[in-house]
Amino acid sequence: MSFNLKSKADLYNELEQLNKIYQQKKSDSITLDLSRGKPGYDQVDLSNEMLDVLNSDSDFSTPEGFDCRNYGVLDGISSIKSLFADMLDVNPCNIFVGGNSSLNMMFDTVSHLVTHGISGCKPWFGQNVKFLCPVPGYDRHFSITEYFNIEMISVPMDDNGPDMDMVENLVENDELIKGIWCVPKYSNPSGITYSDEVVKRFANLKPKAKDFRIFWDNAYCLHDISDTPDTLLNIMTECEKTGNQDLPIIFCSTSKITFPGSGIAAMAASDNNINAFKNRYCYQTIGYDKLNQLRHIRFLKDIDTLKAHMKKHGRIIKPRFDVILDYFDREFKDINDITWTSPKGGYFIALKLPNGCAKRAVSLCSDAGLILTPAGATHPYGVDPDDSTLRIAPTFSSVDDISKASDLLCLCVKIAVLEKALDE
């Protein structure tokens, strides 16, 4: 019973029927939201006890005897550096712990290269610098490059990561290509993880620009929802093997481990890179919030305790993914042109519609009370040239709401696809 195989008349009838159901649902005036990559409140509840570990009776000193209630320590207290080092599997001396936002650290990094440059190269300001943007990707990455007037070039993704033929060809031949945005594990929004081969090809890049950097946003490094999670090859280790250790700059945070907005961000990079960035940060601040660092290390303790904590997140998130994926399986199984990802972790599902259907589906949903991420947000400049990709964020709502939202979403998608089919 694929749409593709039906006569125009059959499709018309089907559309009419679906529109009747849609009008009914629209009159229910519901308010649902699948747009936000935010943990649910049952998830943030998991970290409430972190707020008990520091109180007026606490010892505020690090093991080395540093009282965290005063100025000092630019790059983070050593225990939290060690935890991030374990999370990212790098040496603690290659960690810089920042404020509450890894996005802010990426912004600062790009900002530094725009005004000061790196590796002895001149600042990016005033040059026609370009970044590669694997698509679909994360809108806030693209916003940073847009803010700094950096031209963005879309690179298609498949199940293994970005199209590496295209990446190599561009990076190795164009000196103005200075960076690439990557979410290598449970990518936002497709949920795919870069294959070993893709990571190795990144490590083997021979960039034309000496100041080319891989912005490796490992936001979901420990955010599995499956018992057989994806594994990501260590980019730093691979780059050390090829002598390319200055290529990657790795970012992560505890935003989706403890509290979004009240977590801790960190970056990992080679000695050269870390020194260059420390040399900026020492002008920018005296240091970040060490009491929050102390709070985190006393709550998360070590990598094993942290992983156990992440299993609790996974158990909460999985049923939310499952509800949506079950709907997709059931409702779209006979429609060849609709595909979607089934991630083993992360915060998003990518739903791919026939070309020209995404905006219409979002608008139908919105009119009936379901907010989705705007179509196009997954592409540079907010424009998806195929108008086909939807980003679905299942974590923030209750299972019950997600069920209602999925029902409406599937209906709207079918209407949009039918309208398009009849239009051709």
Place this chain on the structure above:
Amino acid sequence: MSFNLKSKADLYNELEQLNKIYQQKKSDSITLDLSRGKPGYDQVDLSNEMLDVLNSDSDFSTPEGFDCRNYGVLDGISSIKSLFADMLDVNPCNIFVGGNSSLNMMFDTVSHLVTHGISGCKPWFGQNVKFLCPVPGYDRHFSITEYFNIEMISVPMDDNGPDMDMVENLVENDELIKGIWCVPKYSNPSGITYSDEVVKRFANLKPKAKDFRIFWDNAYCLHDISDTPDTLLNIMTECEKTGNQDLPIIFCSTSKITFPGSGIAAMAASDNNINAFKNRYCYQTIGYDKLNQLRHIRFLKDIDTLKAHMKKHGRIIKPRFDVILDYFDREFKDINDITWTSPKGGYFIALKLPNGCAKRAVSLCSDAGLILTPAGATHPYGVDPDDSTLRIAPTFSSVDDISKASDLLCLCVKIAVLEKALDE
């Protein structure tokens, strides 16, 4: 018994005697520090109870019902915006609440103007932009402008603030002068507060550059140690009267109210300026640490409770200032060329020596175990052309240590001054 009135032989004898005492003190191998503008631990203890107000049983919602444990709210929760508005006597809608560091907000502000400009003017990058730097001033201000390659022009300060004839002349005639660094109350390091006339002259400036801004670092707005504290005219109100409301950008933080490094920073500015900066920050971050904002507002409550809290700080700090000032009064009373400030608040005392003596005094202190802020740090590029200003920071040490440190400081200063007198 002024040095000035003695014969060379008398001065020699005196120097010899002082050197004997110095050698003795040097052999005591003490470790003292008057270099750091950090609160003492009895001060940070005052805020320990702030760590009790949020625990796992707390309600994490703002009065408007916003749960602070998740993403959102770029410019700060409204209750903390109101508190900062009361601190700075501005409208809450002109407040932007940031991360843990007002220095970082100043850095971000300059960074924004370097890459993006303001008021329709072109970015500062690549122009030979200049800043005025009242001296003596705060080294970390000067570092920001130095980092961005902005030329710094020293402007002398007197007891009323910067030399406004010079400021007006430069700002009103040179389009490349884009900013001035000010610590208008209990200035770092002199402790003086700008007079009403100085503030009014700032508000009446007619800058040649449309994108000239006054960087008004009101770090010590509530940091009195006297019962008859200085008062500072409200720059924003004055600028509104003259139609110059876009001139000032005001910064402050709770670093020296609650915990340095774990406090909250904020800026206040006109509608135009705040909108311009919000328009940057929305690319830079999703939002700052709202749990820390909630913690602060529940602990500090309102402006009256906050002021009562600041009185406790004042009572702790005042004896530390008094010890040093008593030493200066006693030891330097007969030496005409040594002057110092007696601030009614803030964190510093400026000690002015005869020209050419500051570095030597710092080095003598250092050799005997007393760390002072490096001579020159109070001037752009770390160079005090007169080599005469010392910044003394009395807050971090115990009264007992400050007493020992003052004793040694006075000795070293006298030796440096005598050596200089004999050298001439």
